Amino acid sequence: MTNTSNTQPLPAIHPNPAPQSQPLQHLDFTTTAVSPNRKQRTALKWVTSLVTACLVIMVAGVLGIITLVYVQARTDEARQVDAIVVMGAAQFNGRPSPVLQARLDQALALYNSGLAPRIVVTGGQQPGDAFTEAETGYRYLMEQGVPADAILMENEGRSTWKSMQGLPAVLPPSESPEVLVVSDGFHLFRSELMLGELGYDAHSSAAPDSPIRLWSLTEFGYVVREVGGVFVFLPEMLW
Template sequence: MTAVAEVRARSWWIASRLVLAGTVAVALLVGGTALRVWQVAREDNRPSSDAIVVLGSAQYDGRPSAVLQSRLDHALALYRDGVAPRVVTVGGNRAGDRYTEAAAGARYLRGMGVPGGEVYPVEQGSDTLQSVRAVAEVFAAHGWRTAVLVTDPWHELRTERMARDAGIDAVGSPTRSGPVVQTRWTELRYVARETAGYLYYRLFHRSSDAGPPVA
């Protein structure tokens, strides 16, 4: 073998090992993140806190969608158990909507008997990151620090990370009902979506379209 051929062979060997190492590293990162999404989805943390925060989802002319209602019902149960003295609903609206997600959620909770003064609608945010940052501003204005976040199980890891990055001492108590938790296929699909969404956020510190459904 000539010297040139030896150099080429050596270069190919090094390049192939680098590609293999990179592939393994990416696989470990993605797999580890997916495992963490799955683990956090099964946690149920409900310490005494300043507020329960309900992440928004779709509403139809003031009526919560099935996804949003499952979150609101879970938040209502936490409120009645004395986890926090108030509930913060969050989420903006789409073009043409008369109600925001936050307003629809607040209306639902008041209709279920939560006093109006203990429901705080935060009507900003078209994605999780915008919503969490809007909630952080409200927390800062009121001197609140701790929160229990209510959203879908697979959405918890990303939401908790965003909330902590925004200055909220947050833990999660995810829903156990609703369209997102009905089948094993649904579970796998949204674990994959939230794995992508979480890694995108950690890499770019921006939200993504890999979040939970809004219907």
């Protein structure tokens, strides 16, 4: 007979408890508002970028025009044309200033070389003057032996553009389309632009004996002024 008095009871077997499910965290899908400071920083960044781009374009434009002015000043385009156009400069009681005389002498040399049958002198009368720049140029060229019927005058303009605008009245571009403009080198780029706007096929030749010497500080000052003149003239070309 089996002794059961020392038999240990078996431990009770309990099923594993079901894992407790964690509560789902609430997900907020609402858009986070952008702070006013962040908006201001973004706007400031765009404005700064725009201003920087404009400054870069402006500086590049100025440097580009300066380069074109210097290059044109050192490029002699003398050739056979219908007329030579001399840009006016200061005169003193009917006598040309050294700058104007240098321009007239260059025009005279080109005329004597047979490059054109006519010379057009330009320039009006400044306040207090007894003579116009064109009249002074006319008298000087006649003294140098140029026939009167080979000299035309535009004697109303008191600026480069005003003189150019008066040019077609004495030298219609339909009859004399190709011209050679004579002036100081720094003045040639803008002069050619203006003549082209009026319908002329323009070339240029600088006055080599002008007291405004190449590469001088004086020339640089005039070049800087020409940059402003080109920018002022741009609306005339665009509209």
